[in-house]
Amino acid sequence: MRVSFSDSALFDLEQIILYYEDQEVPQVGRDLVAVIINRVESLSDHPDIGRIVPEFDDQNIRELIKPPFRIVYIKEKSNIYIIRVWRSERMLV
Secondary structure, three states: OOOOOOHHHHHHHHHHHHHHOOOHHHHHHHHHHHHHHHHHEEEEEHOOOOOEEOOOOOOOOEEEEEEEEEEEEEOOOOOOEEEEEEEEEOOOO
């Protein structure tokens, strides 16, 4: 399956980097984003490894958890779209 990032997910990743830069630990942000991207890459071979997002209860809207982040994606035919990368405590709806 082909994995791609939405503009909103790319924005989320940029915000993670900027947040940790503001905290004066830029390497932490870069490392977190690298781990998130590495985790997302596994979806191309294993698209169902994420759990169904409880707020939506839809088989095609799933998430991977990489504390403290939720990596939300939509599975459609032969594509996976990463739509958001949010803090775990944030509700989606």
